[in-house]
Amino acid sequence: MNEKIKLNTSPYCNYNKAFTVYDQLRQPNGLRELLQIFKQIDIPVEKQKILEGGFGTGAYIDYIRHDVKEIYGVEGSTEGLEQALQKMGNAANVHLQLGNILSLTFADDSFHAYMVNQVLHHLDTEPDYPNLNVFLKESRRVLKPGGVLTINTSSQEQLDPHLGVYWNYKYIEKAAHAMQARYIPIDELIFRMEQLQFADIQTTIPSEKIFHEHYYNDPYFALEPDFQKGDSVYSFLSQEEIEEANARIRLDLEDASVQEEMKRADDCAAEIGEAVIVSARKI
């Protein structure tokens, strides 16, 4: 992994590789909820100028671009940018660029809304999340007064390897705990946003799921190398550890305990959702 990838995408996942399979595995969750949040801003959605930070392969922008006046995107991965450009064609109201969301090139007070979807956990390696504050200050800077920041992230409960919403995490407990450590707890995130002068902070649980249907219905799907390449949680494991986890899943398939775990995780997701959108207004 070269230094540029480390700085602008993720310190632990090579997204240029992950994006070769990403769209086959995942779907953008929270689209309806995000549009609802944007509709509460003082200016009609169709007149809004929106930014997405860390847009990945562009799935959110490709949906939301039809509702807003202009949409901008900043992404650290060249593969992500290429795939997003292919999706969007020459859409006149879409403006995508390579960059680092910790140091945006836009002028102050540029956007009515700024969204980041499942990006926060890639910003920091240190336990007190110093880059999170850099990100929040940059967000505040580029938002217009009254503009809204939306952070689509996950809670500690959702990520828990035994009680959470991802059934395969039980088999990769070490990686699940490493992942939890990358996600700032929601209460702490809200506290930092308050300190940095964001107001009207709300949490919304997206109704849609994060992965494609197969993940929830077919246990063998999570054994496939492509699935594991597309989910950054596997970056915390060696190949040997991944093979051990796969072997444990295969064993548990024999007495149907994998299916029981899948059912438990599904029930849990129905109750607490798979992600959380934290939204707040710049004052």
Ligand SMILES: C[S@@+](CC[C@H](N)C(=O)[O-])C[C@H]1O[C@@H](n2cnc3c(N)ncnc32)[C@H](O)[C@@H]1O
């Ligand atoms: C889990 S992916 C989410 C992609 C997309 N938002 C989605 O939900 O489909 C995390 C994304 O954040 C990007 N990213 C992480 N840190 C970044 C940074 N400092 N600047 C720009 N992009 C960054 C990664 O390259 C990757 O595309």
